[in-house]
Amino acid sequence: MTPEFPRPQRLDQIGTGDNQIVLAADADERAALAKRFGLLSLEALESRFVLRRESQGIVARGHVSARVTQACVATGTPLPATVEEDFAIRFLPEPAGGSVDDEVELSADECDIVFYTGNAIDLGEAAAETMALALDPFPRSPQAASVLKAAGVLSEEEAKPFGALAGLKDALAKKGS
Structure with a gap:
C-alpha cells in the first residue's frame, strides 16, 4: 500500500x-x-x-x-x-x-x-x-439520540443491567393504573 x-x-x-x-x-x-x-x-x-x-x-x-x-x-x-x-x-x-x-x-x-x-x-x-x-x-449530532431511539436502539442507560428491569417496572406500574 x-x-x-x-x-x-x-x-x-x-x-x-x-x-x-x-x-x-x-x-x-x-x-x-x-x-x-x-x-x-x-x-x-x-x-x-x-x-x-x-x-x-x-x-x-x-x-x-x-x-x-x-x-x-x-x-x-x-x-x-x-x-x-x-x-x-x-x-x-x-x-x-x-x-x-x-x-x-x-x-x-x-x-x-x-x-x-x-x-x-x-x-x-x-x-x-x-x-x-x-x-x-x-x-x-444533537438529533442522534432521537433517531436511534426511533430505530429501537437502547441508550447506554437503558442497556445497563437494571435498565431492562426499570422498563418492566414502568410497564407494570402503567398496567396497574
Whole structure:
C-alpha cells in the first residue's frame, strides 16, 4: 500500500541533537486520507516533530493539528471537529523475521512503538495515524439520540443491567393504573 501522505525521513540525516520538522498535507493528500479514514473531508492536517536519535531507536515527539468533517453515525449529518493531539513515538527497526513475540506494556510517560524497515521512517504516516486515533469513533449530532431511539436502539442507560428491569417496572406500574 502506498501511503497517502508520504514524508520519509532518512535515518542517516537524524543526529543525536533535536531535529525539528514541520509537515502539512496538501489538498490531494488530505482528500486521499479522508477517504481512507471515512471522513467527509479533511480540511487541514499539520504536524510538528522533534526527532532525536537514542540508543533505543528514533524518538519523535510533537503535535498533530487537524480540521475534519465527520458524519454522524445515526443521521449522516456533517459534524466539524478539530484534533489537537500531542504524541511520543519510538521508531524501532522491524525485528528479525518480521514478528514481535513479546507483548510490550507502556506506561503513560513512554512512547508508542512503530516498527520500520529500510533506511527511513515515514513521518507523514505517523501524523496521519495519530490524527485518526484521536478522532471520535462514533460522532453524534444533537438529533442522534432521537433517531436511534426511533430505530429501537437502547441508550447506554437503558442497556445497563437494571435498565431492562426499570422498563418492566414502568410497564407494570402503567398496567396497574
